[in-house]
Amino acid sequence: MISASKTYAISQSLPLDSGQVLDGARIAYETYGELNAQRSNAILICHALTGDQYVASTHPITGKPGWWERMVGPGKPIDTDRFHVICANVIGSCLGSTGPASIAPDGKPYAMRFPVITIRDMVRGLVALLDGLEIETLHAVVGGSMGGMQTLSLAANWPERASRVLVLASTARHSAQNIAFHELGRQAIMADPNWRDGDYYGGDAKPDNGLAVARMAAHITYLSKEGLTEKFGRRLQDRPDGTKGAKSFGFEADFQIESYLRYQGSGFTQRFDANSYLYITRAMDYFDLAEEHGGKLADAFAGSTARFCLVSFDSDWLYPTSESRHVVHALNATSAKVSFVELSANAGHDSFLLPHDQLDRVVRGFVQ
Amino acid sequence: MSAPQSTLRFDLDAIAKRIGGQIGKANGPSRVLDIGCGDGALMAALASDYGADVRGVELDPAKVERAVAKGLSVIQGDANTDLANYPDRSFDFAVLARTLQTTNRPDQVLEELLRVADVAFVSFPNFAHWRTRAALMFGGRMPVTNAIPISWYETENIHHVTVEDFRALAADKGARITREWNFANERAISPLGANWRAEFALFELSR
Numbered sequence: 152m153i154s155a156s157k158t159y160a161i162s163q164s165l166p167l168d169s170g171q172v173l174d175g176a177r178i179a180y181e182t183y184g185e186l187n188a189q190r191s192n193a194i195l196i197c198h199a200l201t202g203d204q205y206v207a208s209t210h211p212i213t214g215k216p217g218w219w220e221r222m223v224g225p226g227k228p229i230d231t232d233r234f235h236v237i238c239a240n241v242i243g244s245c246l247g248s249t250g251p252a253s254i255a256p257d258g259k260p261y262a263m264r265f266p267v268i269t270i271r272d273m274v275r276g277l278v279a280l281l282d283g284l285e286i287e288t289l290h291a292v293v294g295g296s297m298g299g300m301q302t303l304s305l306a307a308n309w310p311e312r313a314s315r316v317l318v319l320a321s322t323a324r325h326s327a328q329n330i331a332f333h334e335l336g337r338q339a340i341m342a343d344p345n346w347r348d349g350d351y352y353g354g355d356a357k358p359d360n361g362l363a364v365a366r367m368a369a370h371i372t373y374l375s376k377e378g379l380t381e382k383f384g385r386r387l388q389d390r391p392d393g394t395k396g397a398k399s400f401g402f403e404a405d406f407q408i409e410s411y412l413r414y415q416g417s418g419f420t421q422r423f424d425a426n427s428y429l430y431i432t433r434a435m436d437y438f439d440l441a442e443e444h445g446g447k448l449a450d451a452f453a454g455s456t457a458r459f460c461l462v463s464f465d466s467d468w469l470y471p472t473s474e475s476r477h478v479v480h481a482l483n484a485t486s487a488k489v490s491f492v493e494l495s496a497n498a499g500h501d502s503f504l505l506p507h508d509q510l511d512r513v514v515r516g517f518v519q
Numbered sequence: 520m521s522a523p524q525s526t527l528r529f530d531l532d533a534i535a536k537r538i539g540g541q542i543g544k545a546n547g548p549s550r551v552l553d554i555g556c557g558d559g560a561l562m563a564a565l566a567s568d569y570g571a572d573v574r575g576v577e578l579d580p581a582k583v584e585r586a587v588a589k590g591l592s593v594i595q596g597d598a599n600t601d602l603a604n605y606p607d608r609s610f611d612f613a614v615l616a617r618t619l620q621t622t623n624r625p626d627q628v629l630e631e632l633l634r635v636a637d638v639a640f641v642s643f644p645n646f647a648h649w650r651t652r653a654a655l656m657f658g659g660r661m662p663v664t665n666a667i668p669i670s671w672y673e674t675e676n677i678h679h680v681t682v683e684d685f686r687a688l689a690a691d692k693g694a695r696i697t698r699e700w701n702f703a704n705e706r707a708i709s710p711l712g713a714n715w716r717a718e719f720a721l722f723e724l725s726r
Contacts, residue, residue, distance in 0.1 A: 458592060479594055480604040486550075488574065491594040492583040509584045516588030 156181055158247060161279045165242070168437075171266040175256070178280045179247025180204050180239035183223065184231030186286075193286045194229060194518065195277065195313070196238040197294030197301035200369075200431055201423055203246040206238040207231070212422045221506060228515035234290060239280055241273040241301070243430040248276070251426035252352060262426060263349035270297070270438045274304045278312065291315035291518045295503040296470065297431070300438050303478065306459070307440055307451035316459045317517055319503040319510075320467050322474035323448055323481070324439040329469065332372050333432040336365030340425045349426050362425040363416030370415050375466035375499030383408040441481075448481035459489040460517040462510065464502040466495075490517065529705045530616055530642040530721050531561040537640070537698070537723065538612050539569045548572045552610040552636060554598045554628075555618030559586035566591070574610075576601055599623045602631040610636040617719075619643045619685075621675040626688060633694055633726050642721040647681035647714045648703075666718040682714040689724055698723040 158179050164172040181204040186193060196206050196219070207223040209216060223229045223236055240248035243265070251265040281289070292313040294302035299321020306316040322329075340346055343361030351357050387396030388410040396405070404410040441448040452459075459482055463475040472493045482489040494509050496502035503510065527535055538551060549571045553562050556575030559582075565571040575593035577583045586593040594601070598615065599622055613636035615628065620643050622628045632639040644666035645651075654662035661671035669676075680688075682701070689696050701708050701717035708716055 460587060476596075479596075480601075483594070483601075483604040484606060486606065486609050488572075488592040489594060490583075490587045490592050491596070492580050492587060493595055494580065494584070509581075512588040513584055516590055519590060 159280050159283045161276065161283070163279075165272070165275055165279065167266055167272045167275075168269040169267050173242065173249065173266060173268075173272075176242055176249040176276060176279075177247070177253075178239050178242070178249075178276055180237060180280060181206065181208060182238075183207050183236040184234050186235040190286055191288065191290060192233065193235045193237055193281075193284075193289050194291045194293060195281070195289050195305075196223065196229070196236060197277070197292065197298035197305075198238060198241065199294075199296040199298050200435065201366075201419065201428070202298065203244065204238045204240045205246075207236070210422070213418075219504065222511070222514060228511045229293065229518060230515075234518070237280075237284070237286075239277055241431070242276040243268045243273065243427060243434060245424035245427040250424065251349065251430055252424045260352040262352060265426070265430060267433055268430060269434050270300045270304050271308060271443065273434065274301050274308065277301065277305065278309055281312065287312070289313040289315075291317060293317040293319075293514075293518070294321070295319035296321055296500065297435055299470075300435065300440075303440055303451075304438075306455060306457055307444065310452075310455045310457060313457055315518060316457050317514065318459070318461045318475070318478070320462065320464055320470055320500055322438075322470040323441065323451075323478050324474075325436050326474075330436045332368060333436055335368050337429050337432060339364035339368070340429060343425075346425065349429075351425075357420070358425045359417070359420040362420050362423065362428060363413075365425075365428060366419040366423075367412040367416040370412060372469045373500045375468065375497055377466065378498045379408060381497065383411065448478065449484040452482055452485045452487055455485065455487055457487070458517075459487055460513070461489070461491045462503070462513060463491075463493045464496045464498075464500070465493055466497050467500045467502060469500040527560055527564055529702055529707075530700075530719055531564075533700050533707070533721055534614055534616065534640045534642075535561060535564050535568070538565060538571065541638075549611045550574075550609070551612045551614065552576070552605070553614040553616070554602070554632070555615060555621070556582075556586065556591075556593055558582045559589055559591040559593055561614065561616070562586070562591050562593070563589060598628050598631075602628070602635060605635040607634055608637060612636055612638050612640065614640045616640070616642045616721075617644070620678050620680055622678065625678050625680065626692065629688065629692055629694070629724075633692070633724065637725060638697070639694075639724045640721065641685070641724065642719060643680055643685070644676070645682050645701075645714065645717045645720050646679040647683065648718050649715050650718075652715075664718070682717055682720045685720065685722060689722065694724040694726055696722055696724055 161176045164174045207217040240246040255261045299318040340361035343358035345356040346358035444451040461475045463472040479491040553575045562573040576596045583595040613632045651662040700721040701713040702719040
């Protein structure tokens with residue numbers, strides 16, 4: 152467990168969608184920029200599946216820059232000279248907030264005894280944090296991918312808590328295809344003999360192989376075919392001894408794309424907990440905002456006075472433009488103030504994290 | 520309310536002044552939907568000069584991005600398909616400026632305008648203007664004029680329309696034309712012989 156720079160202990164028990172409650176939950180979070188005297192300039196950024204609170208500061212394990220430093224910082228589109236940015240690790244995750252790796256009241260890690268959580272449960276945790284920070288209304292709530300789901304959930308269930316709602320490359324429901332890819336990842340983890348029904352904490356080995364495969368499969372869904380072709384094509388990987396790439400007539404990582412995926416997979420196991428991966432992917436699969444509101448998505452936003460902005464990317468096949476449009480149509484039906492644009496980018500789902508001038512202008516214009 | 524100095528294109532300027540003149544008669548800010556709003560020039564003027572609650576729809580993502588960057592609520596969408604999601608009478612005014620002739624089914628789009636809003640404004644280049652007629656009659660070529668500046672093979676205008684055609688469509692749809700403006704050389708002209716003399720026409724309609 153990593154000690155985060157700031158942790159908030161939720162004093163009350165957190166009721167969960169499953170009917171269970173989570174007692175003694177802690178939320179690890181980071182803040183950037185000053186909160187003004189009226190407490191009105193806070194922007195909450197919600198992170199994606201394997202993201203964390205280090206949106207604009209160095210990751211303590213990998214030593215890499217924050218995951219959205221190009222968007223968040225002094226003078227950046229989400230300008231920390233003007234706004235007080237809050238980013239919190241969601242419950243169920245493993246970067247300081249309470250999750251399956253945390254110690255349960257009996258002194259042992261929860262592991263699979265951790266209750267199954269939903270996106271709305273994650274947002275319950277975030278709202279508890281906002282209560283603790285005495286922030287009544289956010290200037291904006293912002294999120295991409297799973298962060299966009301939390302953003303929509305907050306807008307639907309706590310409509311008075313945010314004046315602006317910015318959703319990037321996201322969806323209001325997980326499709327069968329989305330669930331299928333997640334199930335592949337979960338099965339890879341659970342098939343790893345080191346998983347041991349989730350009780351691997353404190354042991355010699357973790358289910359790193361399974362988690363790496365899960366990450367590799369998921370990573371493919373974050374990229375586009377044209378992006379992969381452009382970046383890797385059929386190029387062969389040079390050998391570690393410096394010899395030029397050649398087919399091994401074996402099962403080494405001959406192709407650059409194989410080498411890249413293996414690197415992504417093994418790197419991921421250094422910073423992420425396999426059980427957290429199970430719980431968070433499950434939460435995403437359960438997400439269906441319409442279902443929570445009587446089957447009609449428009450009803451989720453009835454009476455909302457917030458301004459909404461949705462952005463999709465034309466090469467994103469994980470949460471394609473049609474999913475954003477579905478949300479936009481529901482918002483139109485409730486006469487909500489909504490903006491929507493499909494941006495062109497060839498990096499697939501990950502485009503929202505990558506340099507994109509048009510995205511920067513949309514984000515800056517919308518949150519200003 | 521005195522109308523502020525405007526840098527809007529002439530048809531948009533007329534719409535802004537007309538909407539501005541009617542704002543304040545109803546309770547609360549007037550709600551306006553601008554279909555084919557471009558980068559939001561009319562929307563911005565209506566919001567800043569008259570405090571209107573404005574929404575836009577625009578097909579071109581680059582223009583949507585510029586509008587959103589200004590803080591306007593604009594969705595990238597298509598007049599042919601995306602009006603269906605708005606509830607009946609959800610706007611006081613709907614604007615379709617120089618867009619009608621680019622739609623797949625102008626009759627259906629007009630129907631939708633009159634469904635979602637109490638009052639609709641529609642402007643378009645008049646294909647029966649004498650220059651257009653002359654180009655066809657004497658040149659034997661599809662006209663390229665100030666009002667229709669792009670060659671037939673690359674123009675977005677797929678349903679050219681005349682002042683008389685539009686009046687007939689409105690009558691067919693049971694829409695009442697409450698006001699009509701005609702323009703030539705970017706100035707308002709008298710309605711006399713408008714189908715010959717007007718390069719552009721603007722109609723205000725309601726049911």
